[in-house]
Amino acid sequence: MWNLARAAWILRQSRRFSTIPGPCIVHKRGTDILHDPWFNKDTAFPLTERDRLGLRGLLPPRVISFEQQYDRFMDSYRSLEHNTKGEPESIVSLAKWRILNRLHDRNETLYYRVLIDNIKDFAPIIYTPTVGLVCQNYGGLFRRPRGMYFSAKDKGEMMSMIYNWPSPQVDMIVVTDGSRILGLGDLGVQGIGIPIGKLDMYVAAAGINPQRILPVMLDVGTNNQKLLQDKLYLGLRQPRLEGDEYLSIVDEFMEAAHARWPKAVIQFEDFQMKWAFETLQRYRKRFCTFNDDIQGTAGVALAGLFGALRAQGRPLKDFVKQKIVVVGAGSAGIGVLSMAKQAVSKMIGSSDNTEANNQFWLLDKDGLITKERKNIDPAAAPFARGFGPGEVEGLREGASLLEVIRKVKPHVLLGLSGVGGIFDEQVLKAMQESDSSRPAIFAMSNPTMNAECTAADAFKHAGENIVFASGSPFQNVSLGNGKIGYVNQANNMYLFPGIGLGALLSGARLISDGMLQAAAECLASYITDEDIQKGILFPSISSIRHITTQVGAAVIRAAIAEELAEGHGDVDLKELMHMSEEEIVEYVSRNMWYPIYSPLVHEK
Ligand SMILES: NC(=O)C1=CN([C@@H]2O[C@H](COP(=O)(O)OP(=O)(O)OC[C@H]3O[C@@H](n4cnc5c(N)ncnc54)[C@H](O)[C@@H]3O)[C@@H](O)[C@H]2O)C=CC1
Ligand SMILES: CC(=O)C(=O)O
Ligand SMILES: [Mg+2]
Secondary structure, rough: HHHHHHHHHHHHHHHOOOOOOOOOEEEOOOHHHHOOOOOOOHOOOOHHHHHHHOOOOOOOOOOHHHHHHHHHHHHHHHHEEEHOOOOOOOHHHHHHHHHHHHHHHHHHHHHEEEEEEHHHHHHHHHOOOHHHHHHHOHHHOOOOOOEEEHHHHOOOOHHHHHHOHHHHHHHEEEEEEEOOOOOOOOOOOHHHHHHHHHHHHHHHHHOOOHEEEEEEEEOOOOOOHHHHOOOOOOOOOOOOOHHHHHHHHHHHHHHHHHOOOOOOEEEEEOHHHHHHHHHHHHOOOOOOOEHHHHHHHHHHHHHHHHHHHHHHOOOOOHHHHHHHEEEEOOHHHHHHHHHHHHHHHHHOOOOOHHHOOOOOOEEEEEEEEEOOOOOOOOOOOOOOOOOOOOOOOOOOOOOHHHHHEEEHHHOOOEEEOOOOOOOOHHHHHHHHHHOOOEEEEOOOOOOHHHHOHHHHHHHHHHOOOOEEEEEEEEEEEEOOOOOOEEEOOHHHHHHHHHHHHHHHHHHHOOOOOHHHHHHHHHHOOOOOHHHHHHOOOOHHHHHHHHHHHHHHHHHHHHHHOOOOOOEEEEEHHHHHOOOOOHHHHHHHHHHHOOOOOEEEEHHH
């Protein structure tokens, strides 16, 4: 019986996921198709299709293959690189972003193929750090809109506006209010670049069909005076809404999106801390949603912390003894500590908060956070240090980072402050006195200029035996005598695509802590001992699709185990529950979209 069921399953899978591209229905003809990047193939339209779709005569007669188009684009990209050698980095990066963006606006299939194949080179352009520069210069760079914009002026209209989006199906939404874009602060409507970049990563890493992604900007105003006075600023010229007025806009958007696409996963991105926590609590039980800065970052950092422990040659249970100093008590820093605390509680089998917090020190712009802190943020309060027995002596409220490092001698120094260079020479040198044989320094703030230190400085001042990770990419550091200081990119891009994909394909009603933990553990176990010994904590971004497949499968398994899964498409819960671990991995990878030209069939 089991074998029969299995055979039927395999047969259905092979039908469902045939590798021959199925036809794609298109409701337009002629130039409308050429101007639609979802369907456009440029010079690659075969002659038969040109006839069928009214394209004959609208293109030069010779048909060029996909591979030729690909090579042509890569040639122009390489010549751009060559021709801009020696120019300032920001000029070169923006030129690269422009050429990629132009391709995106013309032909998405080709764009996503070059992105997937060259993700290591292109991620720093479409994602951090260049995406930060793009957001800062959005007014000047704007040519074509991408995604949807819901502003405070649209109150009461969103339920109908959502139907203006041309795609009948949306699987993945990334939404921001632009209030904390990377470490660059309030960029108002210009923050739309972040959902766009994150969703490009979803397509590249998780294989979400680009016709089913939706970047969203909630424009509730900006408190950035410079932007309010900027002639080119494209957002509402008003201060940010606050309180209930603000929440009513987010509520309305959430209801509208859910009404049209009840199964879509909604990722919150780059909201200032107060709204990041508030919206997470408000929506996480009602919608399939997560906050990437709080939860995705936490998972990646935890995986990195486990890796740092392995690099010291210590077993996982010793995690409870790792002394961790976190600089930055915002959504990301507190998210990391909350997840680390959960991990410690699980290991010591205790729900006693004090015990689980014992190894953490948290600093913000006013220094070490202790129980003496006046007007302490409720989110930071659980991590405030006391002064009783068992505490490191001589540490006062507001102690500086240097004082904390010198007294605590932490195993890990982790920055999520958004302040570039805050791990200065003195701080890094103080890490040489760490109690760890292999101290970890994570400068996780983005973009590059906001990193707490550079990779070169970390290895130079803290010593060659450190393990290092940064949020934006740095080159590996040559330490002389052929030795390399490996640079890891501790960025939530390693997890959010798998979290979103796993949630989507499980059909989970919501995204639980268990699903997020499963994602983090999967990433942590991905790296081999051999790599860990070298100081490599995260896999190369070149294998991001493979990583995302594994993470997505881990998330699905957790959703099934927690009875949150409901199935996806024509795979119902029963079928999901009968899948083996391998079959779940197979299910994930077969559901990933891959850019190839599908035959287009016109339908009125
Ligand atoms: N690598 C990654 O995957 C991620 C990196 N980040 C980065 O983390 C940074 C912070 O993000 P959020 O926590 O959301 O921002 P946030 O604005 O909520 O928090 C920033 C925190 O840093 C503190 N801070 C500011 N100046 C400081 C100083 N001189 N010394 C110590 N602390 C200081 C603030 O008091 C605040 O607690 C950003 O640069 C962001 O790009 C955020 C999410 C993911
Ligand atoms: C990576 C990311 O999500 C951030 O810097 O906000
Ligand atoms: Mg973010």
